Amino acid sequence: MSRGVGIGFLAIAVLAGSPAYGGALLLPEGQGQLILTTTFADASNAYDSRGRLIKTPSYRKFEAGGYLEYGATDWLTLVSQGGGMDFQGSNSAPHSLSSSPASQYRGLGLGAIGARTRLGEIEGFYFSLEGSVRAASRAAETYLDMKDFLQVDARLQMFHSLDIWSLPAFIDAQLGCRTRGQNGDEVRADLTLGARPMPDVLLLAQSFTAVSPRPGFGSSFAAQKFEASGVYDLNRAFSLQLGVVYAPFGVNSPAERGVIGAVWARF
DSSP: OTTSSSSOOOOEEEOTTSOEEETTSOOOTTOEEEEEEEEEEEEEEEEOTTSOEEEEEEEEEEEEEEEEEEEEETTEEEEEEEEEEEEEESSOOTTOOSOOSOOEEEEEOOEEEEEEEEEEEETTEEEEEEEEEEEOOTTTGGGGTOSSSEEEEEEEEEEEEEEETTEEEEEEEEEEEEEEETTEEEEEEEEEEEEEEETTEEEEEEEEEEEEEOSSSSEEEEEEEEEEEEEEESSSSEEEEEEEEEEEEEESEEOOEEEEEEEEEEO
């Protein structure tokens, strides 16, 4: 849900035997990476206003999309995203707990364009700032957590490399805001932990959080998703990713679960 609806588009490519690029880091000038992702997900339960799991009308969806990064200069990385989806719901849209006529959608999904720039480095912690404009058709808004066909997403990012039990690893943290979600403006917090148990295998544990604050204490909407996946490097240009995603907590949000698969290409 960091860059879409929780399918975990990841802008981090850790190459065997070379530095990590993406996330809070910038790509070198003239280099790029493309991640093509497919996701199958469904939900038949949701979290109510008190965070309790309740039975709701079910839905299932398939999404396919691409995420592209390109190093325009050594201080600016361009990012873009696009894709499509097939949503089949029994009685409700994915971001509403109320009943509505049977809903289904098949067509274009989210499109986004933006850029990331370096802020600096402190004691091995790298910081950057990223902003993007997100767009979708009026027909697709409800299925993409969008109130309007345009959204703005801005976030502060941090990257730090470390060792976990003598394994090369990294942590990437992002904190930002996104305008005009289905339940209002959202605070976004994403966290990625990655480690390489073998030179050609990258293990990823990710958390994606979205909260729409309300006056006073609490929130009108909160969604928490965890994603666990593995990435296998076929060579220095291509990698394959496979993983699962699950929503263990939330407020007025679906208890979604699914599987993801992706192909990473670096050029």
